[in-house]
Amino acid sequence: MADVARRAGVSAQTVSRVSNGHPSVVGSTREQVLAAMRELGYRPNSAARALKYGQFRTIGVILFTLSSVGNSRTLEAIVDQAAEEGYAITLIPVAVPTRDGVLGAFTRLGELAVDAVIVIMEIHLLDAATVSLPAGVPVVVVDSDADDRYTVVDTDQVDGARQAVRHLLDLGHRTVWHVAGPEESFAAERRATAWRTELEGAGRVVPPLSRGDWSAESGYRAGLALAGEPDCTAVFAANDQMALGLLRAFHEKGKVVPRDVSVVGFDDIPDSGSFVPPLTTVHQDFTEVGRRCVERVVRQVRNEPVGPGTTLVPTRLVLRASTAGPPA
Amino acid sequence: MADVARRAGVSAQTVSRVSNGHPSVVGSTREQVLAAMRELGYRPNSAARALKYGQFRTIGVILFTLSSVGNSRTLEAIVDQAAEEGYAITLIPVAVPTRDGVLGAFTRLGELAVDAVIVIMEIHLLDAATVSLPAGVPVVVVDSDADDRYTVVDTDQVDGARQAVRHLLDLGHRTVWHVAGPEESFAAERRATAWRTELEGAGRVVPPLSRGDWSAESGYRAGLALAGEPDCTAVFAANDQMALGLLRAFHEKGKVVPRDVSVVGFDDIPDSGSFVPPLTTVHQDFTEVGRRCVERVVRQVRNEPVGPGTTLVPTRLVLRASTAGPPA
DNA sequence: CGCCGCCATGTTTGCGTAAACATGAAGTCT
DNA sequence: AGACTTCATGTTTACGCAAACATGGCGGCG
Numbered sequence: 001m002a003d004v005a006r007r008a009g010v011s012a013q014t015v016s017r018v019s020n021g022h023p024s025v026v027g028s029t030r031e032q033v034l035a036a037m038r039e040l041g042y043r044p045n046s047a048a049r050a051l052k053y054g055q056f057r058t059i060g061v062i063l064f065t066l067s068s069v070g071n072s073r074t075l076e077a078i079v080d081q082a083a084e085e086g087y088a089i090t091l092i093p094v095a096v097p098t099r100d101g102v103l104g105a106f107t108r109l110g111e112l113a114v115d116a117v118i119v120i121m122e123i124h125l126l127d128a129a130t131v132s133l134p135a136g137v138p139v140v141v142v143d144s145d146a147d148d149r150y151t152v153v154d155t156d157q158v159d160g161a162r163q164a165v166r167h168l169l170d171l172g173h174r175t176v177w178h179v180a181g182p183e184e185s186f187a188a189e190r191r192a193t194a195w196r197t198e199l200e201g202a203g204r205v206v207p208p209l210s211r212g213d214w215s216a217e218s219g220y221r222a223g224l225a226l227a228g229e230p231d232c233t234a235v236f237a238a239n240d241q242m243a244l245g246l247l248r249a250f251h252e253k254g255k256v257v258p259r260d261v262s263v264v265g266f267d268d269i270p271d272s273g274s275f276v277p278p279l280t281t282v283h284q285d286f287t288e289v290g291r292r293c294v295e296r297v298v299r300q301v302r303n304e305p306v307g308p309g310t311t312l313v314p315t316r317l318v319l320r321a322s323t324a325g326p327p328a
Numbered sequence: 329m330a331d332v333a334r335r336a337g338v339s340a341q342t343v344s345r346v347s348n349g350h351p352s353v354v355g356s357t358r359e360q361v362l363a364a365m366r367e368l369g370y371r372p373n374s375a376a377r378a379l380k381y382g383q384f385r386t387i388g389v390i391l392f393t394l395s396s397v398g399n400s401r402t403l404e405a406i407v408d409q410a411a412e413e414g415y416a417i418t419l420i421p422v423a424v425p426t427r428d429g430v431l432g433a434f435t436r437l438g439e440l441a442v443d444a445v446i447v448i449m450e451i452h453l454l455d456a457a458t459v460s461l462p463a464g465v466p467v468v469v470v471d472s473d474a475d476d477r478y479t480v481v482d483t484d485q486v487d488g489a490r491q492a493v494r495h496l497l498d499l500g501h502r503t504v505w506h507v508a509g510p511e512e513s514f515a516a517e518r519r520a521t522a523w524r525t526e527l528e529g530a531g532r533v534v535p536p537l538s539r540g541d542w543s544a545e546s547g548y549r550a551g552l553a554l555a556g557e558p559d560c561t562a563v564f565a566a567n568d569q570m571a572l573g574l575l576r577a578f579h580e581k582g583k584v585v586p587r588d589v590s591v592v593g594f595d596d597i598p599d600s601g602s603f604v605p606p607l608t609t610v611h612q613d614f615t616e617v618g619r620r621c622v623e624r625v626v627r628q629v630r631n632e633p634v635g636p637g638t639t640l641v642p643t644r645l646v647l648r649a650s651t652a653g654p655p656a
Numbered sequence: 657c658g659c660c661g662c663c664a665t666g667t668t669t670g671c672g673t674a675a676a677c678a679t680g681a682a683g684t685c686t
Numbered sequence: 687a688g689a690c691t692t693c694a695t696g697t698t699t700a701c702g703c704a705a706a707c708a709t710g711g712c713g714g715c716g
Contacts, residue, residue, distance in 0.1 A: 048702035216602030274544035
């Protein structure tokens with residue numbers, strides 16, 4: 001900056017003013033400074049800026065993995081929205097999804113240049129780590145328990161699952177089977193609970209639960225078992241990838257979807273419209289989730305306190321070819 | 329820090345020494361300082377540190393989108409490897425994939441707290457932006473032209489495509505059709521070129537090229553057209569998602585895969601083993617790509633210059649049920 | 657015509673940290 | 687025993703920037 005000032009024949013302060021678009025710099029001076037900046041390839045040092053302002057204009061995002069479609073799409077939305085608000089995103093990976101791993105992430109976080117944190121993961125583990133969350137750092141949690149210590153943004157899992165079950169019952173199925181996600185996942189648990197509640201509310205038999213791990217492969221394994229259940233005419237999978245596995249299993253076992261068995265997924269990943277057959281699924285608005293996360297976290301940074309509490313993003317059922325009435 | 333020092337009854341410098349694990353602090357003093365830190369919830373200010381050191385221990389990643397599986401998996405590998413090397417990752421999204429969008433990203437980059445940059449995108453656009461790349465910032469480019477101004481890390485697209493075509497020819501197919509990715513993508517172009525080269529090298533007819541945009545939907549549309557070509561018995565899709573669309577189109581048109589037509593994909597996304605039928609595809613080692621990117625970029629930051637040049641990460645063909653010999 | 661106030665610009669200062677240098681106490685060697 | 691080393695710790699300083707305050711020139715007003 002001093003070099004630029006010297007070259008432009010002004011003081012460093014004037015360079016600073018030009019650099020920040022301060023109004024009280026006369027046109028000719030401004031031009032000279034800008035020219036000097038260009039010639040010297042000056043770029044402001046953000047560390048010094050951050051030191052001065054006490055803010056980094058950066059949001060940290062803690063997540064386990066990007067391999068789930070939901071996580072990466074949420075992250076993308078967060079990144080875009082953050083960019084819009086003038087914030088950058090720093091990723092804080094949790095290498096191993098254990099309590100220690102989370103603690104490690106939070107420790108690193110304490111040393112990182114972030115003004116706030118968005119946590120995308122199961123709060124089972126978050127709980128244990130709470131203690132080490134640096135005080136004064138705003139936090140927004142996605143996909144967690146509706147814990148009132150935090151601001152939570154999440155898809156309306158319950159209503160989504162309810163819609164899926166309702167749709168199948170409305171088609172005339174006696175009951176609906178469920179392939180759930182892993183127990184550690186709050187989203188999985190809430191979808192499973194909503195499935196059970198909806199069935200019970202309708203006075204239907206609640207079939208035994210199958211569990212997968214979100215992967216297509218695990219859905220396939222569950223599907224092989226379900227194909228052997230003669231009463232199974234409708235399955236609600238907790239995500240689209242497991243639904244994909246179901247479709248494959250049913251196909252291999254000679255069960256035609258949707259003639260013999262109907263399948264509903266959850267997420268509405270872009271590929272799901274190209275499954276064989278195209279998948280009826282619950283659409284999640286990841287973009288909206290990301291947007292709200294950033295909006296809330298930024299508001300906290302600006303000291304416009306948004307109390308803890310949960311924001312639910314609505315879902316909507318997308319009807320495709322994988323569902324139909326039960327076999328005659 | 330001053331507060332901690334006062335509380336521990338030492339100087340600020342001693343606190344700093346403890347904080348950085350400097351050896352010349354006697355045990356008892358160290359304990360007192362650590363206790364004071366704990367009591368006061370002290371966490372070092374990374375802005376000040378960065379200002380002092382002139383480094384941020386952060387790598388910026390510029391990318392267009394996370395919606396492609398390849399991008400998000402590469403990013404994940406980059407994040408993990410960077411964490412291992414003690415670097416954080418800051419994301420720099422390019423909202424609109426235009427020349428201006430890229431320029432904007434690079435401008436923002438100039439103001440961001442990063443020591444180096446990894447670019448994940450088509451270099452078509454990068455070229456235009458080159459001028460504004462701040463000098464002195466190490467850059468590694470993924471999925472780009474083998475431009476010798478940059479250090480490039482990429483999957484061996486050519487060999488992967490070659491293996492796919494070779495496999496189909498070896499099965500006895502007369503020739504292989506190709507559904508390419510978008511023209512703007514260098515990866516797509518290189519896969520298409522390798523496909524053509526391999527066919528020509530084998531003295532086979534080169535069928536007309538279909539183009540998609542990486543999406544399953546675009547693969548579906550291409551597939552509907554290809555299903556009408558009686559000579560088409562083998563198709564190489566430039567990615568797994570378009571292959572998924574092909575499978576659906578063939579299924580709908582009554583063509584049985586692989587009996588009537590064989591399909592090979594590219595990427596080996598986790599779901600591809602659960603397609604109907606499971607997809608033969610070219611496995612890309614995204615993890616390795618990410619690892620090498622970080623390794624090279626960190627080496628540059630440390631002033632251990634790695635000259636420009638390309639590192640190719642090998643691919644391998646994964647054989648599944650979607651390929652077989654041509655119909656009798 | 658002179659005083660006041662405004663505005664463009666310059667000067668000083670401090671943000672939190674760690675390197676470089678300074679100090680002083682406890683040993684070590686001749 | 688005296689000088690010299692070693693080492694734990696303290697003091698000063700600079701990193702780059704921008705807020706706060708200082709300055710000086712100019713126009714407007716009575």
